[in-house]
Amino acid sequence: MNILLIKPETVGIFSYTYLVEHEPLEMEYLYTVFTAMGHSAVIYDRRYELTPMKKKIREVNPDVICVTGYITQQKLVYRYCEEIKSYRPDIKIILGGSNVEINYENYFGSKADYLYHLSGLENQKKLIRYIEQEKNNGTTAVGESEKIRPEDIAGICYKKDGEWVVNPKVVESPADLPIPDRTYFYKNKNRFRYLCFKPLALVKNSYSCRKKCNFCFCTNRNSGRYACRSVESLVDEIASLDVPAIHITDDDFLIDEDYLKEFIRLIKEKDIHKEYLIYGRADFIAHHEELMKELAGIGLKLIMVGLEATSEEELDSYNKKVTVSENEECIRILSENKIFCAGLFIVHPGMTKEDFKKLYDWIASRDIIPTVSVFTPMQGSAMYKNYEDKMINRDVTKQDLFHCLLQPEHMSVKQFTREYHKLSLRLAFKNRKSELYSKNNYFGAILYIVKVLFIKLRRQIIL
Ligand code: B12
Ligand code: SF4
Secondary structure, three states: OEEEEEEOOOOOHHHHOOOEEOOOHHHHHHHHHHHHOOOEEEEEEOOOOOOOHHHHHHHHOOOEEEEOOOHHHHHHHHHHHHHHHHHOOOOEEEEOOHHHHHHHHHHOOOOOOEEEOOOOOHHHHHHHHHHHHHHOOOOOOOOOOOOOOHHHOOOEEEEEOOEEEEOOOOOOOHHHOOOOOOHHHHHHHHHOEEOOEOOEEEEOOEEOOOOOOOOOOHHHHHHHOOEEOOHHHHHHHHHHOOOOEEEEOOOOOOOOHHHHHHHHHHHHHOOOOOEEEEEEOHHHHHHOHHHHHHHHHOOEEEEEEEEEOOOHHHHHHOOOOOOHHHHHHHHHHHHHOOOEEEEEEEEOOOOOHHHHHHHHHHHHOOOOOOEEEEOOOOEOEOOHHHHHHHEOOOOHHHOOOOOOOEOOOOOOHHHHHHHHHHHHHHHHHHOOOOHHHOOOOHHHHHHHHHHHHHHHHHHHHOO
16 A cells, blocks of 8 residues: 655744754654555655645555644644545545544544554554555455454544544553664754754654653553663664764653663663763752763763752642752752753743742753743643643643643733743843854744745645
8 A cells, every 4th residue: 555654744833943853753663664564655744845735645646644743733633634535535544643642532523534542553553454454345465364353453543333433552562663764864864953963863762651740741651651672672773873863752761770771881882972862850860970970971962851840849749759959969960971951840820920030040040951831731641630621721732831821820821921931031042152052053043934934824725
């Protein structure tokens, strides 16, 4: 079969910058799986490719279209489904990715045929075999004796008599994922970067997280069960990549001391020289100074670390199980080892103007490159149900962690947004000379914004 793999255009603030851009790894995984099954697959990355949807469909003539997407792209994905079905109703549409995995009900109103609500791809292979079997009028694919029924495919939603049927999930392991075919990546590798780290490859090593912070969406993936690949397979994949920088997507890579020691040993043994960007927790960093030193020694350059807040009460309210002194220790250790501390902070509706100022002072007086998010009860996180009724804005495109979705207690939404923007801009200005931003071309950035605006306008007319 011909399969078209759509990575949607970026929505929101991220669309106006090329300073943080990642390869469409989920699409490269699907490409690998489908081509290994003997199908023809094409990646259609709408972040860069301007070919309109219908033209692309004419070119590829797909039997199946797979679409990925985050919560902020949900409305856009609905629009794709409309466009595809109005043009070629025979094409089977499968929706998947992080948001569909948890919030699959959100897509019940779409024109999709299947929703794939798992992280792994074993059942996706089964679904493709089923679609092929149906295309061949119920006869099974060559060499397969067993007939597949939709009710036997775990982790999918499908329609029966016009109603959605939700098959149960299964707990999976990323050890079952193939090593992705990176043909697409190498053709486009100069696009992919995280600020000064470029070209940059993404490597997926785990599902979910062992910790259970109540604002976190990721921890609920894979039915809330953490699973990771063997350290050997991770290092082999890294060794095979012809890039200077690697972003490991694990929500928390700093989980297990023995795993990390083995990681360091293998990287040294294989004489790999690359730079690494990871996510990690402050408490682990605070209690593993020696290990952090060793990780810095093999190339660890940046850790995105959820520092979240500057008081014990706020940290406790997020069920973060980290103390302010652990946060402080973490900042010191990273600074001393020349690892960028990309600290993630949250501003919440209980904050006064004075609190915004205090937060600025706290961050600005420490060696941190911060990103400040607005407290967002993200659909799919544990806390969402506590806030669902209180949300003043239910537009899913605003669940990008940069919008005020709850009524501030001490000011209007407008004032809160102004304080938030002021805080973010002041922090960005303070850090403008950081090495992280050294490769930024600000003139190029302005031209890029203009280009994006034109593309957005054009896509309003021709999708
Ligand atoms: C790297 C990253 C980014 C990168 C972009 C990466 C990219 N390639 O596009 C950047 C930094 C730009 C980014 C931006 C944003 N991100 Co982000 N990001 C991530 C991160 C850390 C990894 C995502 C990734 O590339 N994983 C690698 C791929 C291979 O894994 P995967 O997506 O899970 O895909 C697997 C399966 O889901 C499946 N699959 C995926 N798609 C499909 C489709 C089909 C049809 C099928 C069958 C299967 C399938 O295949 C893969 C095999 O395991 C995740 C957290 C995480 N650990 O997942 C957050 C995450 C995806 N981001 C999130 C968010 C909210 C955003 C933003 C909206 C806001 C923000 N402030 O960050 C923006 C929006 C950008 C946009 N595209 O519009 C949320 C999404 C929540 C949700 N409900 O959708 C996540 C889960 C983090 C969180 N805070 O909870 N992000
Ligand atoms: S916020 Fe980080 S540590 Fe907490 S559950 Fe989510 S991924 Fe894990």
